[in-house]
Amino acid sequence: MSVPLGGVVLEATDIEKFFGDNHVLHGVSLAMRKHETVMLIGRSGSGKTTFLRCLNFLEEPTRGSVAMGDLRVEADPLQKKGRSRRGDIRQLRTQTGMVFQEFNLFPHMSVLDNCIDAPINVKGVSKDEAVARAERYLDKVQMLEKRDEFPARLSGGQKQRVAIARALSMEPEVLLFDEPTSALDPELIGEVIVVMEQLAHEGSTMIVVSHEMGFAREAADRVLYLEGGLVVEEGPPEQVLDDPKEEATKLFLKRFLSEGAKTPTEAGPPPPPLGPPAGAPDVPDIPPGGHRGVG
Amino acid sequence: MTATTDPIVAQIAAADTRRRLSFRVTFVLTWVVLLGAFIVWLLTLPENSVTGRKPFDPAFIIEKLPFLLAGVPMTIMVSVASIVLAVVLALLGALGRLSRSAIVYGAASLYVSVVRGTPLIVQILFVFWAVPQIIPELSRVPAPIMGVVALAFNYGAYMTEIFRAGIQAVPEGQREAALALGMSDRRIMSRIVLPQAVRIVTPAIGNEFIAMIKDSALVSWIGVQELLWRARIEGSANFRSLEMYLTAALIYWILTMVLSLAQDRLEKRMARGDR
Numbered sequence: 001m002s003v004p005l006g007g008v009v010l011e012a013t014d015i016e017k018f019f020g021d022n023h024v025l026h027g028v029s030l031a032m033r034k035h036e037t038v039m040l041i042g043r044s045g046s047g048k049t050t051f052l053r054c055l056n057f058l059e060e061p062t063r064g065s066v067a068m069g070d071l072r073v074e075a076d077p078l079q080k081k082g083r084s085r086r087g088d089i090r091q092l093r094t095q096t097g098m099v100f101q102e103f104n105l106f107p108h109m110s111v112l113d114n115c116i117d118a119p120i121n122v123k124g125v126s127k128d129e130a131v132a133r134a135e136r137y138l139d140k141v142q143m144l145e146k147r148d149e150f151p152a153r154l155s156g157g158q159k160q161r162v163a164i165a166r167a168l169s170m171e172p173e174v175l176l177f178d179e180p181t182s183a184l185d186p187e188l189i190g191e192v193i194v195v196m197e198q199l200a201h202e203g204s205t206m207i208v209v210s211h212e213m214g215f216a217r218e219a220a221d222r223v224l225y226l227e228g229g230l231v232v233e234e235g236p237p238e239q240v241l242d243d244p245k246e247e248a249t250k251l252f253l254k255r256f257l258s259e260g261a262k263t264p265t266e267a268g269p270p271p272p273p274l275g276p277p278a279g280a281p282d283v284p285d286i287p288p289g290g291h292r293g294v295g
Numbered sequence: 296m297t298a299t300t301d302p303i304v305a306q307i308a309a310a311d312t313r314r315r316l317s318f319r320v321t322f323v324l325t326w327v328v329l330l331g332a333f334i335v336w337l338l339t340l341p342e343n344s345v346t347g348r349k350p351f352d353p354a355f356i357i358e359k360l361p362f363l364l365a366g367v368p369m370t371i372m373v374s375v376a377s378i379v380l381a382v383v384l385a386l387l388g389a390l391g392r393l394s395r396s397a398i399v400y401g402a403a404s405l406y407v408s409v410v411r412g413t414p415l416i417v418q419i420l421f422v423f424w425a426v427p428q429i430i431p432e433l434s435r436v437p438a439p440i441m442g443v444v445a446l447a448f449n450y451g452a453y454m455t456e457i458f459r460a461g462i463q464a465v466p467e468g469q470r471e472a473a474l475a476l477g478m479s480d481r482r483i484m485s486r487i488v489l490p491q492a493v494r495i496v497t498p499a500i501g502n503e504f505i506a507m508i509k510d511s512a513l514v515s516w517i518g519v520q521e522l523l524w525r526a527r528i529e530g531s532a533n534f535r536s537l538e539m540y541l542t543a544a545l546i547y548w549i550l551t552m553v554l555s556l557a558q559d560r561l562e563k564r565m566a567r568g569d570r
Contacts, residue, residue: 104472118476
């Protein structure tokens, strides 16, 4: 908003996803421009979280591709490609920072160690530089004085702000937020939203899955409404939220706002638990043959 | 919080304290009475009509106690060495049981299945007597070392499942957060998952160690001169098995009680420092 948009930094093309025979994403594309903030909205099971998780291959897309700069990773549902693709995925992940609904801070590491471990050991940043960066970003989320605390001693809002600092410390091109305020007590949501709005205004490139419509109006350049694994409507927030063209969007917003009037923070359908959206078959934790996911 | 002056509060607290104290006292008294009655009964048994001896001779226990106690260091050394080696085997076993490679998974599963499906005493005798038939050099290896190998081999398999459960108990979100930061599988395991899994399984390792103290008695069958071996030698040589096995049992009991107590303390401390 305050920083003019640059060129395309991330391009997801025709992402499809099946969980078993459940077709969750029917081909979603998104081109992110530098400094842009895009918000994905939709009800539970619309595929918005799955789409976000496909962008850094926490979820393996069934079809489609994700490109960042010269790097382009194609879906590989039959797992025919090997090591080099795994390297590409890791590279992609170092360029995308992710903030989770449940924070997922490493409980056995201090706040500072949470923020410097990956920069040092994954990106190869020197320790001094990593600490300097981490302190800069912890200061940005106003958690610097807690640098030596362990996560268990922090409130949910504080944990999430540290998680944001951890993601920022990798200095990624794009930040991915997966319902970052859905696990928070209502009174703690504000402190996280403030940080996110600040990041958006300073020109971070952000993709946000959330039900916080206030954030969309304040900070998003574009809003995408997803339903049934497709982008039904997309445009600037004032258009999609205040003057939607599609009946589906109108219906969603109407329901959302009427529920939202009662309990603003729990508005809309309840967010799905981490992992596949509602309706997707449960994926067993770890099958006897090995870990789930990709490495 | 407001200060309450209602006397009932203090009365309830006092009654609670009294009840707790009385429970403890009765508990201790129960042990003293039951054990005391057992000892008195042993001491008052009539003389055997054939041998003319008292069936229970406390003087013999006092005479042989130093000899028996001299076996305790061996019992403890065998147990400690076995549990340490077992932890290493269990870690490898657990990683194998979580491997995506069918070969590694198969090998680890075979290990667990074979060990869990056969008696520990068979494994000990097999390691000591059967394996040297294949590798004659092993017949020169001292019995305690062979015993440690057999015990560790056995416990490693059981603890494989403990470690595997501990690794799986680390929330999936931890792995996802590490993946999203671009960490490699190996690094995620060593730096993120295992440190948390170790905290989860530490109490279980304590239990295994206590069980190991007792199972280490089985290596007396291959001539390791630990506590039980000494009790058996003296007991059968002097027809004083009652005194010797009773004493050995008592020493094992004290060892395991002390260790249980220490483990409780450790767990409480870990719970307090939980982060």
